[in-house]
Amino acid sequence: MKRPPPAPVTLPHREVSLDAPLDEFARQLHACVDLIIERYRTMYDADAHPGIDEQTVRGWFDEVLPQSGIDIHDLLREAGATVVAHPVMNIGTKMFAYVMSGGNQVSVMADLITSALNQNAAKWHLAPAMTEIEQRVIAWTAEFLRLPEHLGGAIVASGSAANLTGLTVARNLFAERLGVRTSGLFGLQPLIVYGSDQTHASVEKSIEVLGIGSDNYRKIPARPDFTLDPDTLRRHIERDRNAGLMPFCIVANAGTVNTGAIDPLAELATVASENGLWLHVDGAYGGLASALATHRGRYRGLERADSVALDYHKWLYQPYEVGCTLVRDRDALKRTYHKSAEYLDYGVHAERFDVSRHHFDLSRNTKAFKVWMSFKAYGAQRIAAMLAKDIELADYLARCCDDAPDFETVTTGPLAITCFRYIGGGTLDDSKLDAWNAHLPAALETDGRVFITGTRLLGRPVLRACIINHRFRRSDIDYLLAVIRDVAERDGEPD
Numbered sequence: 001m002k003r004p005p006p007a008p009v010t011l012p013h014r015e016v017s018l019d020a021p022l023d024e025f026a027r028q029l030h031a032c033v034d035l036i037i038e039r040y041r042t043m044y045d046a047d048a049h050p051g052i053d054e055q056t057v058r059g060w061f062d063e064v065l066p067q068s069g070i071d072i073h074d075l076l077r078e079a080g081a082t083v084v085a086h087p088v089m090n091i092g093t094k095m096f097a098y099v100m101s102g103g104n105q106v107s108v109m110a111d112l113i114t115s116a117l118n119q120n121a122a123k124w125h126l127a128p129a130m131t132e133i134e135q136r137v138i139a140w141t142a143e144f145l146r147l148p149e150h151l152g153g154a155i156v157a158s159g160s161a162a163n164l165t166g167l168t169v170a171r172n173l174f175a176e177r178l179g180v181r182t183s184g185l186f187g188l189q190p191l192i193v194y195g196s197d198q199t200h201a202s203v204e205k206s207i208e209v210l211g212i213g214s215d216n217y218r219k220i221p222a223r224p225d226f227t228l229d230p231d232t233l234r235r236h237i238e239r240d241r242n243a244g245l246m247p248f249c250i251v252a253n254a255g256t257v258n259t260g261a262i263d264p265l266a267e268l269a270t271v272a273s274e275n276g277l278w279l280h281v282d283g284a285y286g287g288l289a290s291a292l293a294t295h296r297g298r299y300r301g302l303e304r305a306d307s308v309a310l311d312y313h314k315w316l317y318q319p320y321e322v323g324c325t326l327v328r329d330r331d332a333l334k335r336t337y338h339k340s341a342e343y344l345d346y347g348v349h350a351e352r353f354d355v356s357r358h359h360f361d362l363s364r365n366t367k368a369f370k371v372w373m374s375f376k377a378y379g380a381q382r383i384a385a386m387l388a389k390d391i392e393l394a395d396y397l398a399r400c401c402d403d404a405p406d407f408e409t410v411t412t413g414p415l416a417i418t419c420f421r422y423i424g425g426g427t428l429d430d431s432k433l434d435a436w437n438a439h440l441p442a443a444l445e446t447d448g449r450v451f452i453t454g455t456r457l458l459g460r461p462v463l464r465a466c467i468i469n470h471r472f473r474r475s476d477i478d479y480l481l482a483v484i485r486d487v488a489e490r491d492g493e494p495d
């Protein structure tokens, strides 16, 4: 049967694409660069938090879907007045909250090129240079951390994705002979995962997503130094095995999110190999600091991990998003993810390295490019020197708290997190001080000058400063304490 001819398309403009002429596009790009440079000019002085209420921000964007476009220069002015003028200043030096790094200039250019070229790093013939760069970045990461050269890796979006990838590989390889990829976990004894109670929530999320179930996750109370005790771990494994369960994976921390504690990796690797378990190391916050000669001893055993989660958008100063899962066995990713499909394998040179055979994602951008540009531009030594500076500044903060009458250090080191408390005149009882320290992060957010979050250690609220920005100076640490003191004294203790 003959199909009817298509209805004619009526375009409102004569143009047949969305593009502006190239010289106009160049003008737009220059206007965009001007916006960025203006923002960067204020980087060292701007408040950390924009301090605007939800209503106002929602109001900026409260409009119906535009049916026709506006002039790009007007659009840039609009975005400049809203988004660019009122960011949370992660790039600046007043941001101590969560695990926020400042990004770096070279990666700004890399991300622009990434979008401009719009490569799909699924398959070699779709992105030849970017595919090779990605493999190079994984090899350089291994070299940076002095890990075995021939390990495999997947570039992912985040530390959470890196943990999910590591645990997916763990599950699929551990239960490979039980047919987990075809039959799932149905009918199997529960797989049991072990970690300390300091382990990041993304591990528990991954356990849930993978169908293992959080009831099968043993969150073992950490030792007073916030690390996992190998002997306690051994007892848990034995108990589970005696109960007919299937111990399967140990998750160790190479830098906990709360305090930066590093588990005894070598001893945990021994427990894993004694028991035939998978060792996954969450190094999303702290793994990259194993590049430092001063810290190498603390990471002994990292090389024995079966998988390691890393996050370049934390301590490699990358803009969001880019993380990585390293695996000791190069084949492990393929055994976890490879799927054939006629439309994918068609015309493929089998010897080429197609990331899609080693990765959950198919279409994916080229996040490794900015990491490659950064290593090339700054060199591993200069980057490592910045990590060392961050650690020194965290130590400086602890010393300032020790010396000040109105602060006390709770934990510091071995990485760049210092937990401390405001203690005012030192006359308040513990419950009042707890209330004050629990209240301060919200009061400081309202004030806006600095951004710091808190956590609870051994049940008590503390302020927690994470210092992973190559732009930080000692004066920023002094400023942090001065602002906290100012807000605490101004507002007084909470009712």
Ligand SMILES: Cc1ncc(COP(=O)(O)O)c(C=O)c1O
Pocket: 098, 099, 157, 158, 159, 160, 161, 163, 200, 202, 255, 256, 257, 282, 283, 284, 285, 286, 311, 323
């Ligand atoms: C130890 C640790 N693991 C995992 C994550 C999750 O990383 P992301 O926020 O990139 O998903 C974090 C984030 O702070 C972390 O500190």
